[in-house]
Structures are given as C-alpha cells and as structure tokens.
C-alpha cells in the first residue's frame with residue numbers, strides 16, 4: 412500500500428483522521444464481533460453514561476515499522492490486560508484479550524498507509540477506549556458499552572534531540588489512597604487539567620504529584636512514571652499503589668537488569684531524596700523517556716548533575732536499548748514485539 416502523503420517529521424502530536432477504526436458494542440451482557448468502520452464520529456444519547464458520570468477508560472500504544480520492514484506493536488497484550496484492570500475498577504465489562512488484539516490488528520492493517528516508515532521517528536498512535544453508551548440518570552454503571560480503537564499518526568516526540576524539562580512539585584493531588592490512580596480512566600486526566608494549565612502558566616513543563624496522604628513521597632506526573640538514577644548507577648522507581656503501572660517503565664526496568672546489568676529498586680522515594688539523584692526521566696509510550704533536568708519544590712531548585720542540555724548517560728543507555736529493541740535493531744525478549 413502506498414504511504415499517505417504526510418511530512419512525517421513535522422506532523423506533531425495531534426489528531427489526524429485516518430481511514431478505519433474498530434468498533435465493538437456490548438449489549439445484553441455480551442460483546443458483538445466488532446468490525447472496522449470509516450465513520451469517525453460517535454452518535455450517543457444525550458444521557459449516555461459516559462457523558463453524565465464519566466464512565467470511560469482508555470489505553471495508548473504505537474504501531475511502527477521496524478528495521479526489517481515489519482509493521483509491529485509493542486507488548487499490546489499488556490495494554491489489553493491493563494484495560495481490563497481499568498474496566499473492573501469502573502464496573503465496566505472486560506473485553507477478551509484476543510478481541511482487543513484482533514481490533515489492534517484490524518486497525519493497523521486498515522491504516523497501513525499511515526504507519527510511518529522506519530527511521531522517520533514517527534509512529535502510528537493507537538487509542539483503544541471504552542465508554543458507557545446507554546442512558547444513565549440514576550447513578551449506576553451503564554448496561555451498554557462501546558469499545559473503539561482509532562489510529563492517528565504522530566511525529567517524532569523529540570525533534571532535534573531530547574531537551575531536559577523542568578517540573579514543579581505540585582500542591583494538587585492526582586490520586587487518593589484506595590482511589591483510581593492505578594487505572595487508566597479519563598477521570599484522572601479531567602481533574603489534572605487545571606494543575607497542568609497552571610504549571611504551564613508558571614513556566615513548568617510538568618507536575619510532580621506526591622502521595623495524597625502524607626505529601627512526602629514521589630508519585631508520578633499526570634501521564635508518565637518517574638525513573639531516577641543514583642550516583643552509583645542504580646535505577647530507582649517509586650513504588651506506590653496509586654500510580655499507573657506504565658508498560659514503558661516495566662520494560663525499562665527489565666532492560667536495566669537483563670540487558671545493562673544495572674541494579675533496580677522499586678521502592679518509596681521521599682521528596683527529600685530528590686537532590687541526591689544523578690539523573691531523572693519520565694517514562695511513557697509517547698516519548699519512551701523524557702529527561703528531567705530540574706525539579707522545583709516550592710522555591711527550592713534541584714538541578715540534576717546531568718544538567719539542562721542532554722539526557723543523563725544512564726538514561727540515554729536505557730532509552731537507546733529499549734528503542735533499539737522496539738525498532739528491531741536489538742533482539743527483543745520473547746513476546747514483546749507483535750508483528751501485524
């Protein structure tokens with residue numbers, strides 16, 4: 412199939428409508444078979460559960476072209492499992508993992524023209540999501556749901572190299588103890604919008620959220636987990652039941668241990684400890700790792716030794732190894748690369 416006529420380097424990270432999307436409906440206790448459609452709109456009752464009580468969850472993953480020309484996705488089985496963890500917490504129906512993967516396969520196949528070529532740095536971002544679709548006015552879960560996956564091409568996250576970002580320690584809370592911080596629900600993003608707009612107005616790129624109970628432990632940002640590198644090259648990541656378990660982070664910890672021979676610690680990270688780390692990064696599907704150069708904690712500036720010009724050395728190694736695995740330049744662990 413001919414590639415779409417897009418300037419892959421400069422498409423940015425926005426919605427570009429593509430040809431096909433996958434839709435499956437849940438009714439009377441069962442999912443239908445699901446199919447592709449060219450209709451990019453959703454028509455709903457004015458009283459749909461998602462519109463009244465925000466019963467919606469989502470995932471994010473990428474399809475891309477590897478060195479040998481395969482079109483692949485990275486660990487989509489983990490997205491399927493995580494979507495179902497989210498569904499259970501939100502009293503929504505789980506979707507069979509095979510159906511999720513079949514939807515991913517169909518959407519990527521239906522939009523092959525939009526899968527960027529190897530080496531462009533661009534990818535085809537896939538957005539699976541599910542929402543309550545029938546009218547709900549008394550507060551309760553919907554009875555009917557729609558599961559959809561659309562695809563939109565996104566440009567290279569870092570054009571001209573990854574520049575370290577500056578973040579602030581945020582006074583708003585992201586997730587309550589025993590709340591919904593560990594699932595990928597739209598509601599977690601809705602309530603983070605005010606905090607991120609405020610952070611941007613004050614000149615920060617991102618918010619660092621602390622645990623809501625004690626406000627002493629590092630959690631995550633609005634949409635990415637933290638990794639820290641100690642001065643003796645250990646990889647440290649916050650352990651908490653209220654952060655979203657990032658697939659990128661899980662993969663990076665494995666790469667650190669098994670490919671780079673680094674020691675890995677998943678443990679509580681006190682905010683007072685930040686000044687002792689050598690490097691800091693944010694991890695998530697979109698950027699893989701964004702380097703953090705500076706954290707501002709109520710006027711106290713912590714500048715990591717890696718500085719404001721480039722990614723830290725260990726962070727860079729982690730980034731290069733994981734992206735090498737994703738792109739087929741380094742042998743992947745079994746099951747990580749799903750060829751479409």
Ligand SMILES: *Cc1c(COP(=O)(O)O)cnc(C)c1O
Pocket residue numbers: 471595631632633634635636655656657658659660694695696697
């Ligand atoms: C999606 C998400 C992440 C990153 O997860 P990946 O699986 O690595 O993309 C981190 N934090 C939050 C709150 C998220 O929603």
